[in-house]
Amino acid sequence: MRWALAKVVLAVSVMVVVAFAVPLGLVVKEMARDRVFTNAERQAATIGPALAITTDRSMLERAMLSTQAGSDGRMAVHVPAGGGAAALDLGERRAGAADIRTVERVGRASISAVRGGFALLQPTALGSGVTAVVEVYVPEADVARGVATAWLVLAGVGCALVAGSVVFADRLGRRTVGPARRLADAAQALGQGALGTRVPEEGPPELRSAAAAFNAMADQVVQLLDAEREFAADLSHRLRTPLTVLRLNAASLGDGPAAEHTREAVARLEREVDTVIRTARAAKPRTGAPGTVTGCDVSEVVRERMDFWSALAEDENRAVRVAGVGTPARVQVARPELAAALDALLGNVFRHTPEGTAFAVDVHQARDAVIVLVSDAGPGIDDPGAALARGNSGGRPGSTGLGLDIAHRVAASTGGDVRIGRSVLGGAEIRIWLGVGAPQRGGGAVAGGRGTGGGRGSGPRKWGVRSLDVRGWGARGLGRRSGHRRNRGDRTRSFT
Numbered sequence: 370m371r372w373a374l375a376k377v378v379l380a381v382s383v384m385v386v387v388a389f390a391v392p393l394g395l396v397v398k399e400m401a402r403d404r405v406f407t408n409a410e411r412q413a414a415t416i417g418p419a420l421a422i423t424t425d426r427s428m429l430e431r432a433m434l435s436t437q438a439g440s441d442g443r444m445a446v447h448v449p450a451g452g453g454a455a456a457l458d459l460g461e462r463r464a465g466a467a468d469i470r471t472v473e474r475v476g477r478a479s480i481s482a483v484r485g486g487f488a489l490l491q492p493t494a495l496g497s498g499v500t501a502v503v504e505v506y507v508p509e510a511d512v513a514r515g516v517a518t519a520w521l522v523l524a525g526v527g528c529a530l531v532a533g534s535v536v537f538a539d540r541l542g543r544r545t546v547g548p549a550r551r552l553a554d555a556a557q558a559l560g561q562g563a564l565g566t567r568v569p570e571e572g573p574p575e576l577r578s579a580a581a582a583f584n585a586m587a588d589q590v591v592q593l594l595d596a597e598r599e600f601a602a603d604l605s606h607r608l609r610t611p612l613t614v615l616r617l618n619a620a621s622l623g624d625g626p627a628a629e630h631t632r633e634a635v636a637r638l639e640r641e642v643d644t645v646i647r648t649a650r651a652a653k654p655r656t657g658a659p660g661t662v663t664g665c666d667v668s669e670v671v672r673e674r675m676d677f678w679s680a681l682a683e684d685e686n687r688a689v690r691v692a693g694v695g696t697p698a699r700v701q702v703a704r705p706e707l708a709a710a711l712d713a714l715l716g717n718v719f720r721h722t723p724e725g726t727a728f729a730v731d732v733h734q735a736r737d738a739v740i741v742l743v744s745d746a747g748p749g750i751d752d753p754g755a756a757l758a759r760g761n762s763g764g765r766p767g768s769t770g771l772g773l774d775i776a777h778r779v780a781a782s783t784g785g786d787v788r789i790g791r792s793v794l795g796g797a798e799i800r801i802w803l804g805v806g807a808p809q810r811g812g813g814a815v816a817g818g819r820g821t822g823g824g825r826g827s828g829p830r831k832w833g834v835r836s837l838d839v840r841g842w843g844a845r846g847l848g849r850r851s852g853h854r855r856n857r858g859d860r861t862r863s864f865t
Contacts, residue, residue, distance in 0.1 A: 374545075378538035379531065386527035397519040405512050406480065406489060409505040412438045413491035416446060416503050420493050424448055424501075429459055443506040449473060451499035463506050464488040473500045485509060548572030552580060555587075564591050612639050613716055617681060665704035667739050667803065668694040668732055674711045675730060678719075685724040693732035698739040700803040702779055707803075710776040714743045714799050717773075722747030727794060738785060741801040744792035753789035776801055 419432035429446055433439030445460030447469050462469075463483045472479055472490045481488045486508040493501045548571055558566040567587060568580040615635045622628035671694050682689045700707075711730075718728045728745035750756050757773055776799070777787040785802035792798030 372542075374542040375535055375538045378534050382531040382534040386530055390523045390527045394520050394523055397523075398513075398516050401514065401516050401519075402512050405507055405514075406487075409438065409489040409507050410478065410491060412436045412444065413489060413503040413505045416444075417493045420446070420448070420495060420501050420503075424457060424495070426457065426459065429457075433459060438505050443508075445504040445506075447502045447504065448495070449499050449501070451497055460504070461506075462504065464490055464504055469502050469504070472502050476500060487512065544572060545576070548576040548580065552576070552583060555583060559587055559590070564594070613719060614681065617684065617719075664699050664701045665707055667698040667700055667707065667741060668696060670704060670707050671711065671730055671732055671741065674708055674715065678715050681719060682728075685719070687725060688727035690727075690729035691731075692729070693734070696734065698732060698734050700739050700805055701783055702803060706779050706782075710779040710801065711741070711743075713773070713775045714801075718743070718745050718747070722796070726796070728796075729792075729794065737805055739803045739805060741803065742792075742798055743801075744794050744798040745796040746792075746794035747796035749791060749795070749797045750789055756789060757787065773799070779803075 415436050416429070416432055419429055423429070433444050433446065436444060438444040439460070442461060445458070445462050447462065448457035450456040464481045465483075468479065468481045468488075468490060472492050476492050476494075478489065478491045481490060483506070486506060489505040489507060491503040491505070493503060495501055548568075552568050555566045555568045564587070567584050570577045570580040570584070572580075612635065616632075616639065619628070619632045619635045622631060671691065675689070675691050679689060681687075715728075715730075718726070722728075722745055726745055726747045728743070728747075731742040731744070733740040733742070757777065773787060773789075780787050780801050780803055783804035785804045787802070788800045790798045790800065
């Protein structure tokens with residue numbers, strides 16, 4: 370395209386230069402000719418007064434010598450016979466006799482071609498009734514003087530204009546073709562999997578618009594792929610809850626080939642789920658357009674999930690307290706999302722605290738938010754900031770590092786946040802702050818500076834929430850069910 374544009378501009382420039390330079394060169398030639406013959410006519414006219422007074426040879430010779438043409442030997446005077454006077458010829462005659470007689474008869478000046486140049490024949494009427502002819506010789510070199518130089522200047526200017534136009538066309542073509550080629554290369558790279566490829570928005574407005582559209586498309590592709598990977602990771606993480614139940618129940622099957630096969634199958638399924646999560650956990654938060662969100666009742670969801678987890682709590686002899694779920698507390702969060710967040714936090718309690726460790730779920734309603742506190746009496750979390758980092762499992766077996774991230778994303782969708790602190794039970798406390806306003810996709814803290822950080826010792830009183838009353842543990846009548854007791858050993862708590 371660049372060379373094609375240069376060829377088109379070259380052809381157009383040559384045509385324009387030829388169209389203007391050739392006529393201009395002819396005009397220059399005519400102007401030089403007119404200038405020379407006008408000067409010759411002026412010199413011939415200077416002899417007219419002398420001829421009108423006298424036809425004396427000596428006086429006419431002196432008059433001829435007073436002119437430049439006469440002094441150069443390029444002037445002649447032809448006086449025909451008449452009025453009793455003989456014919457008179459002064460100077461070197463170069464024009465033909467027939468041309469001279471024609472001028473005498475017609476009485477108009479003419480130019481005749483002679484050897485080496487041209488002869489200007491200028492008629493002059495005398496008092497005797499005859500017409501004298503003044504001849505001025507103009508060499509051919511004088512007629513063409515300066516014409517060649519003018520033509521060379523015109524040719525040089527024309528070549529410069531053509532070259533300049535070609536260079537300008539080349540620069541314009543590069544400015545146009547360069548962004549187009551980069552856009553094509555970026556599209557090819559994106560098609561080959563280089564999702565970070567972007568195009569600088571430069572060049573003509575149309576190409577800048579195309580580059581902006583390409584970058585927006587690439588960002589959307591990355592967001593869609595990230596959303597798919599994150600969805601796969603979150604969905605796989607949600608499978609951890611029923612897998613935990615299966616693993617705990619498989620441990621109660623006793624000995625035997627069938628029991629061993631069942632436990633091996635559950636362990637293999639857990640490993641496969643962990644593989645899926647680790648493969649997809651590099652995903653970024655989704656930033657797509659928000660969809661329609663149907664709210665739910667936090668108290669109802671907490672009751673439902675605690676009914677599910679209470680069986681495991683009873684089996685592991687864990688004291689449980691649930692408070693604040695008697696009053697409806699609606700938030701703009703999808704029910705499955707909130708349930709997944711609670712399951713992730715409660716699953717961490719069962720997975721990373723010793724059996725018999727008490728825990729509590731408390732729901733508080735503020736003016737602009739609903740607060741869910743998940744507390745336990747375990748060893749706590751040594752590094753709350755690292756625990757909140759997505760995908761940070763600390764290298765611990767059975768952990769994918771997505772549990773707290775799921776809870777944080779649910780809270781962030783309402784303008785809230787998640788914090789980790791020390792509970793009144795002595796262990797860790799996870800606070801989920803759910804805004805009651807319109808949902809905000811893409812996260813972000815609510816007004817007032819609620820961040821996502823947290824630290825040891827930042828208990829519920831610092832958040833404006835009353836401390837939990839630890840009296841009455843086991844008020845739900847949860848005791849150890851008949852059956853078996855699994856020795857899971859002491860494990861250090863690591864919420865992930």
